[in-house]
Every structure is written in structure tokens, then in C-alpha cells.
Amino acid sequence: MHFLLLGATGRVGQRVLAQALQDGHDVTAIVRNVEKVALRSDRLTLLQGDACSAVDLASAMTGVDTVVSCLGTDGGTVLTEATPLLIGAMRASGVSRVVTVGTAGILQSREHPGLLRFEAPDTRRSSTRAAEEHRQAWALLAASGLRWTVVCPTYLPDGEPLGQFRAEREFLPDGGTSISVGDTAAFTYRVAVDGTYVGCRVGLAY
Incomplete structure (x- = not known):
């Protein structure tokens, strides 16, 4: 499989990149600074550029x-x-599958039907700016006709994958408070490889 990876220098992106190369996939990554990518491989094409x-x-x-x-x-x-x-680039090239990493704030609220978690009156967020950005990106994907998945981790501390966590369509698993970077990256990569959870947001938590 050949992946285009955006955000390859971030916490989750670095791990997705490492796993894809380890499993023998080809990866093209657009990065603003190629020196920030420590990995090198014959299967990795680094393009200095801008996702915007x-x-x-x-x-x-x-x-x-x-x-x-x-x-x-x-x-x-x-x-x-x-x-x-x-x-637009995916449509023009005939690429239909996209997996993105969002935030648990754009999942549905259990306590307040019809609202997203970041919109609910009991949200603990001091600012909703980032969640609103993620909401708009999700809305664009949902209307795109592409085979999309938005992975929505809750609080995301650094940490290795434990392999034991919960995933739920459209909602955050009940009582979930955190999920490591390692497990988020592992789930994101797995969904990209096996093509599951198409057309939905997926909440992740321990």
C-alpha cells in the first residue's frame, strides 16, 4: 500500500510513519522541514512543502x-x-480513502443529544477554537463523498501503545479520560490499512 502522510513530524504522525515503513508500505510525506524527519528508507519519499x-x-x-x-x-x-x-487533490487523482486524527470534542455528547461534546454546557474546555477547527474539517470530509474516517482520541499523553483500549463510533467510550499517543497512532494506522470505520468519527479511550 502507498500512503500519503500529512503531519509526519507530529507526535502521532511520527509513529504512523514508523509503523508503515516497518510493515513494508510506501510512504510519501509532505513536510515543511525534511530535517525534522529522523527516519530514512527507500520506501519513504520526503517532499518539502505545505499541506495548505x-x-x-x-x-x-x-x-x-x-x-x-x-x-x-x-x-x-x-x-x-x-x-x-x-x-480537491484526492478527487482529481482518484484517491478515495482518507483517515484523519481529530479530537474527542467533536464526538456526540451523551448527556446533551444534538450537541457535540465541545458544545455541551458541561464542557471543561477553556477554549473551543481548536475543536471548532476540527469540527469544520470533519464537516468538509463528511460532505466530500470520500471514504473518510476521523479518529477522535480524548486526552492524549505521550506513551507507548498498550494495545488494550476502547473504540466507539460517534461517541467517546463511557468514562474514558485518556489514550496514549502510541495507541492512537496504532489505531489510526490499523484503520488506514484495513479500511474499517468508513464514514464515521471514532472515539478512543482506555
């Missing part, structure tokens, strides 16, 4: 089977800028 550039995204789509985006909000509007460009 339509030209860079289009040039990276050659031969790609699946897109994995581990982009964060980067304190700004990266997601809402990059997502429509990514959708």
Missing part, C-alpha cells in the same frame, strides 16, 4: 492509495485551509 498548498498536495498524490492526515490545528487555521485542498 494545492500544488504540493497534487504533486504528492501520484500512486497513492490512502491518505493519512495527522495534522493539528497548529494554533491557527491549518485544518480549515488544508482540508478542502486535500479533498
